[in-house]
Structure formats: C-alpha cells, structure tokens
Amino acid sequence: MFRVVFRVLGALKPHRISYKGVCETHNKRGLCEGGEEGFTGEHEGFTGEHEGFTGEHEGFTGEHEGFTGEHEGFTGEHRVGKPSWMCGSSAAVLSTVRPNVQVLQNFISEEEEADFLQELDPGLKRKRYEFDHWDDAIHGFRETERLQWGGTCGRVVERLQVAAFPEGSPLLGPVHVLDLDKAGFIKPHVDSVKFCGSTIAGLCLLSDSVMRLVSVENSADWVCLLLQRHSLYILRNEARFKFTHEILKDEESFFSGRRIPRQRRISVICRNLPL
Numbered sequence: 001m002f003r004v005v006f007r008v009l010g011a012l013k014p015h016r017i018s019y020k021g022v023c024e025t026h027n028k029r030g031l032c033e034g035g036e037e038g039f040t041g042e043h044e045g046f047t048g049e050h051e052g053f054t055g056e057h058e059g060f061t062g063e064h065e066g067f068t069g070e071h072e073g074f075t076g077e078h079r080v081g082k083p084s085w086m087c088g089s090s091a092a093v094l095s096t097v098r099p100n101v102q103v104l105q106n107f108i109s110e111e112e113e114a115d116f117l118q119e120l121d122p123g124l125k126r127k128r129y130e131f132d133h134w135d136d137a138i139h140g141f142r143e144t145e146r147l148q149w150g151g152t153c154g155r156v157v158e159r160l161q162v163a164a165f166p167e168g169s170p171l172l173g174p175v176h177v178l179d180l181d182k183a184g185f186i187k188p189h190v191d192s193v194k195f196c197g198s199t200i201a202g203l204c205l206l207s208d209s210v211m212r213l214v215s216v217e218n219s220a221d222w223v224c225l226l227l228q229r230h231s232l233y234i235l236r237n238e239a240r241f242k243f244t245h246e247i248l249k250d251e252e253s254f255f256s257g258r259r260i261p262r263q264r265r266i267s268v269i270c271r272n273l274p275l
Contacts, residue, residue, distance in 0.1 A: 085231075087256045088223035097213060097223045100239035104163065107232035108156055113205050115152040120144070120177060120266065129181045139249075140184025145174035156203070157268070164201035164234045165272050172196060172271040180247065180265045182207075188214060188244035197272035198241075201234045207263035210255045213243040226255045 085103045088094040108116075127142040149157055157175060165171065172195065180186070191200060204227045211233065215221035223243070227233055235245060248254075250262035 084256075085226040085228070086223060089221055093215070093221040093223060097239050097243070100236045101213075101223070101225065102232075102234040103225055103227060104232040104234075105228055106230050107160070107163075107203065108205075108230050110230070112152055112156055113230060115150070116156070116205055116266070116268065119150050119153050120146075120179075124177075124179050124266075129179075129184065131184075137187050137189065138184070139187075140181035141186075142179045144177045144179075146177060147174045149175075157270070160201055160203055160232060160268070161270055163232065164270065165199055169197070169199070170273040172273050176269040176271075178267045178269060180267075182250060182262060182264050184265075185249035185252075185262075186247040188212075188246040190216065190241065190244055191271065193241065193274065195274070197274040199234065199236045199272050200240055201232060201270050203268040204229060204231050204233065205266040205268065207265040208260050209262055209265055210248045210253050210260050211245055212248060213239060213245050216242055216244065224255055226260065 085105070086094065086098070086101065088097065123144055124142055127144075129140050129142050130138075131140055148154075161171065178186075206229060208229050209227045211225040211227050213223045213225070213235075225233060239245075247265070248262075253260045253262045
C-alpha cells in the first residue's frame, strides 16, 4: 500500500562510484560549518530508493558502501551564523546546500514525543521490521501512514507544516511514518519528482542520526547533517532534487569527530505536491 515502486528499477545495473571525502579545514579537502574538523569515508555502489515514499523513483538512486573513518573535533556548539549541524566536502558545496536545508533543534518536547509514541506504537508493533526489501534499498524498517492525528500530535504536525511549507502549498496525502530498527538504515535516494514536490520535512523521534547528501552529478560533493532527537529537518529545491539523501547505519554514524550512536528511529515525514 505504501511502497508502489516500478519493478523495472530492479533490473537496472548498479552504477558503482567510489569517493573519499575529508572534512577538515578551509584550506584542505573538506569543510565543517562552525570550524569542526574531520571526516574520512568512502561511497560505493548506488542502487537505492527513497525513504519509504509511495510511488516511483526518478532521477538518481543508489547505495553507499564502505563508509569508514571517524570525524574529529566536533564540539556540539552552535556558533553565530555557522550551524554546527552541517559539514561538507568543500565551501562550494556548503554554499549550494545551505540555503536549501534547515535543521530546527528541539522542535518538539519529550512530552510531545511520548504522545507520538503512544499514538503510533500500537499499530507499528503489530508489524515486523523488514530486512529483505525487494530492491535492497531500505533495511530494518516498518511504516504506516496517518490521515488523522490526536490532539497533541495533530498540533505538532500542523506546526511542522507551517514551518516547512509555503502558505497554501498543496501537501501530499497522508503523513508518512517510517520506523527504523537500531540495525536499520536508508540508502541514498531522490524522492520521486513525479509525486513529490520541492520540499521534504521530517520530524526525528527516539534517536540522533546522521543524514548524508551526495550530489547526483559528482559524488565527491557531499554534505552531512546531524539530526538530533526531537529535531525537524527540511530539504528544499536543489538539496531535494540534485542530491541523494540517506540515513547512515549505526556503525557508520559519525559526524565531525563525534560518534553518533543510532537507536530505533521514527521519522514523521511530510511532502508537498509537485506544481
């Protein structure tokens, strides 16, 4: 019901790409917003789909493999004008992505998160985590959609939509809920441009995580986002259309010198319709 995907994608041969990126300082190969240093990793083999979105994939899809190396020097501090939740391979790619990405910390409270769990868990726990997705794109997930929400959750979803979407922007159907097991992860994908518009917004519950964006045209251009528990991430325009996005698996979950342990993660995702 929730993942109608054209099976022809399964017949496509993976396009294997490798890269190494180092998130260091302005005069080296990588750059962290706020002056953080460190990141070493490899990207290989693109073959994936989007974060459980109903519909087909269009554009670049794929998988990253072999991510290794720890980031160095993350302090967790927010410096004025330089968000500590974003780092990238170069000043140029950060300049491209920065206007099209937001991470709003502490968007919800612990009490609001508990209300979401109380509303969602009974239905989610009746489902099994899936580890054998037909095109090997998402591992360790279960999902649902919601048309109606209880009082607190409904107010939070409305607040999310006001924060992320222009007034009057038509939104895509039910809200998508994706539940990742601790061992689960999402491989690189670009959400369908046929069914999804310019903006994707996701509320992060239960766990911190790292989202990686990689340029469709040049896999050496990447950005990592630190998605802390209770935060809201928003991807728009170029970040949405010209970069894949993925959630790193636990053993690869590093951001700018800091190990970011992954636990079970629930994302509450809204998208707008294409114009």
